[in-house]
Amino acid sequence: MQFSEQWLRTFVNPSLDSAALGHLMTMAGLEVEEADPVAPAFTGIVVAQIVEAEKHPNADKLRVCKVDAGTGELLQIVCGAPNAAAGLKVPCAKVGAVLPGDFAIKAAKLRGVESFGMLCSARELGLSEDHAGLHVLPEDAPVGSDIRDYLGLDDTLFTIKLTPNRADCLSLSGVAREVAALTDSMLTLPAVQPVLPGIDDRRSIVLDAPAACPRYCGRILRGVDAKAPTPEWMKQRLQRSGIRAISALVDITNYVMLELGQPLHAFDNARLDGAIHVRMPRAGEQLKLLNEQIVTPAVDTLLIADDARALAMAGVMGGEESGITLDTTDVFLESAFFAPAAIAGRARAHGFVSDASHRFERGVDFELARPAIERATRLILDICGGVAGPVEEAVAVEALPQRPAVRLRPARARRVLGIDLNNAEIESLLRRVHLAPVQSGDDFLVTPPSFRFDIEIEEDLIEELVRLYGYDNIPARVPQGGLMMLERSESSRTVWDVRHLLAARGFQEVVNFAFVEDAWERDFCANDDPIRLANPIASQMSVMRSSLIPGLVANLATNRKRQQARVRVFEIGRCFERKADGEPVAGFHQPMRIAALVSGTALQEQWGERARPVDFYDLKGDLEALFAPRELCFERVSDPALHPGRAAAVMLDGRHIGVVGELHPVWVQRYELGTAPIVFEIELGDALQAEMPVFATVSKMPAVARDLALVLGQEVPVARVLEVLEAAASGIVSAIELFDVYHGKGIDPDKKSLAFRVLMQDTQRTLEDSEVDAAMNALIRHAELTLGARLRGSGE
Template structure:
């Protein structure tokens, strides 16, 4: 809402020294969102005066009509002689008062005026149009002023209001009443404790009989309906300059007097109005809901199919308006209309909001109706409009008018006078609550500390005691509320799960991965892109009743789609070497869970039975960790060539998760979507219950993605990924203890074992560990060889074994015995042969 400060001052006695920026700060302090203070006309300088055209000479011989005018500007030019000005406009005559910018003036946009020779004459200034002055958009010609504004040479700045401060307020949905000068003026009066003069205090003449016939089918869609008429309206009458100027300052384009009057009252009072050509109406008016199949051509000349939820204004010919949204083309005011009917109504907010969105028609009227307008303002607004049509359009106001009142009186709200103090923590003086609520416009009855408060008709947002408390608190000032930091009670720190998640995040970040967060919404297309089979459990997903995106109506069952989309976005922006990870929840539907979750009421807490039903409908939500890598894992530079990320890096990322969580992950060959067959590993966590000797529990997969998956997502070639169950890893983790540091030397032994190609290096390593005993400190595979020396179908695995004791230096015999025991165990379990 754009609010000219001079217009605001007409209705509230603001201090003369109060600047527009100070006023904006005051309104912000009571909860209004003043976004900017626009200083309109601040760039207009120099002599801009009232002039009177004395002579007009028509110049010939040019491609367009040109006039040389002698304009009386009084003593403003220093000589008192008429000023010679060349002008191309045709909408003025000799004797007309006009606006003249003399040499030395500057118009909006930095347009400097000077004397110059044009069309063979010296033009000493410019006769100005409304557009050139920044008043409003008008390309029909120059501004012809009304008589009586002043004598030639009078400064025009104040006469036309060229300089104006305008507040631009972002109106929140709960404060629809501030979509008007009246509403903002009331807020300003309460803010500064000054008098407010209500522009809606309009004497209503006439009688509520004999008006244009109308009926309302249902009070639920329209609680008040007013029609007032005028006759003998002059369709050629011009809107006064001050009205055009104010409309333009509020962001409304002046059109014609009849339209401008309805828009002016809308901006002034906040009540939407509609004007009809009375001679185009056919019989009585009825306010009703639309019937199936009805259509209406609206003012924008679009034929619209109407919905049974639309509120319509109809006559005997059918629909003539979509109520509160847009009028119909058949009854609009045209340049020949002389008899006018003004409509003012109070329509249902929810119906108007739905109709506006349904037909994609957001208008100044619908914005106000959907936020709630004053339910008692309609007769005053319609009267104000017909009085303006009579004053400036020569119309006669009809004595009779239509006023249908189906409204219900609002029930008072009971509130404890001390509630605002309890809510804010401020000890307000006695009587503050009553005083502030009356400033808001409430009717207050007192009975000790108990108050019965009836909110005003323009505040439909006030419905309970907390709303009333908010009004008191904001008018007293949010700045008065003390800032007292809450004192956190002593706690036990982070939970075990929180510590593990932070350790995992730090571990992956330390390994060069960047954490990302993805939306948990996916569609069937993502599952297709991952090449999940029709029976894959990951296709069983929870469906959202009201998804944000129709293409993603499901909750994710894997973290990979979000990570892969993020990877593609980064690569598309030139980041070719990417390593990303995410720690998040997936959502797995329970067996036998209902298709739709129950919706408990919001006016109370759920009952135990309702809570149980909700818990039953909620999906399982295990926590997982996933990572993706593309491009180089090791960058190239002066130190040497880079190294592309491979399936081994994905496995190592998963093992880093295990190490950070205090568990050990062991890879096994696997074939699972969306990974490449032969380059996919299943990851198992070692269980504590079997001492680490068993197969363990499957927690995820890692490896290179399948080429078709890479193609469907548009990923870089050879992209690798991993995903593991963090909750399962946490449950299987071992107790983390500080390592015992031995001061005795290490004894290292290398062994090379020849095994079949089908034997896994992990199995050989596990056998070596089990056979070497407690003296073994670590095992590291440092070489793999295949070739003629070991035979076809065989491979040589070379391991470095490190032995150390905590209480002594190992002898060569002890080291040899331990090494031989490790080799014997490997031979027994895997068929390994010590390479000669």
């Protein structure tokens, strides 16, 4: 909403400058978006009258004017404006004046004729873009007076951004009430006196939809002069409020709307037929609005009609066929209260918004209809003449908004605000905004006035208290509290510890959207029923991810398109799956996971190492380092995202916690990756558990190392062999490690040879050969019995 500071100060005039007033309103919830001067800075410009205007002797388009600028003698000024004529009163910049843009006026000679000043257009003064001619002033403008004083140009245009609940401030009266309450200044609202009827003409009103329109006032005015000029003071206030002056009758209704907050509408009474009906539309009924738009109102759109046809869309816009014109002499003036729910969205449904609908859909004072019609009637009679009939009012009392009392507990207000307000101060603050509190025991009962639709619960009243007290006046206290260092178990680590571990191994963290493409879920997760978003921000982000791997693959594809061959990235994030007992949202499981992807060379290019592509075991080593000293196990697995023969399940303490492997060749080709990356994805919670190292005595005795080569079937995994050997190891066996895998000559094609180094040692004594042989034989026998292995070189 835009309005003039000078107009506001006719209602309330606090001892604040424009900047302080704007800050005050903003801090009270009436956010000032703009505060612009009405006109740019200029000096030395006065009201002047052209006494003579003769053609320039040496130029066809110039005139030599004799101008009375109130100096006691006529000034000669050469002017090129086409409307320069004797008798006009116009702005005159005398010699020494400074126009906007620091343009100084000096005596000059134009085509051989001396000129002592400049006659100005509206654009030259910065008042508008009109440069067609001189800015013509009213005939009663006092010659010699400063143009800034005469036109009230030392004014500020405030534009405030109101929240939807403060419709009471969509008027100068509403803003003035707020400013008066905030500054405890005197409030002078326009006096509204009933206009005594001079005729008995009336038009009956029928409320066919009382729930949508519980109050409707109408009045007939006869003999008005629609061609009467709108007073300059009214034009100025309208224009500075962003409303174009049209005609006196229309301008008056707009003026009252801005002044009091009540939208009004004037019908041409001669075009009306019978009673006024406030009703819903009939089937197929159409209406041509004042904006020349023909609409077919929906069944829930309220209309104003007479006995013959629809006249207007209630609370939105009038109809073309019943509107006033410059030939109108008899007016039917409407002032009504429409329920916000009956107006909300109706104008936007037809692609426009009106000033009336903007107010009605937020809530207009339901007691204001009659005072507003009286105020508008007085202005019409004063400006356009005529005589008024009585006000016809139809009211459905039971449908008017109810204003139940709201209980305010002072003790709770003090606790919520942290301000020590006593009961007397609370009562005084509330009375300043016309919220008359009534003592009820230790509490206050506050009945909101008819113009405050936003006061419904106790918190609304507490908000009023802090607004009036002033947010700037609330002391800034440093929070105080006792802090205690919490114990942190050494058997756990934070997410940041995990991030640092991966970063130390050359990974970079990425953050991807949890919203992904539907195709990603089908390809990488074999998920044909992903969790879909009701309102996706983009068509390619329509489902929730159930895996982090697709996002990392997309990161790799982006890097490949930018010639980045070596990529090492990881992400920690939440995934989303359907699960009946999911938490915190029933039906959905939301685990936190960690995933990583490597591609390109194993090491950065350098002189000391030959370049080689990264492989499964590189990422497997990174994964094992993340869990060290805990040991992971790996088992063959089938996963839709991974290569069928190069994928493994990650096992921890016998539990499946994730997968690791090479990306499936189909997806490598489909997503144009060139070479297959290696990825893993595991549950984050397992990575946050740490294992404390356990002390073991360092033996001073010599160790014995023996090699053990076993021939087994190709299908037997190494992890299973190690598990069997460790189960058969005696107490002197301290470590068993794989150091060679052999396929080829001397080994059956369906077999493989695994060579292990067995380290044996005792902390107290030197081992004897018999003990070492017995320990080795026990390992061999257990492997033969359990796995069907044979000692390499021992024959069949």
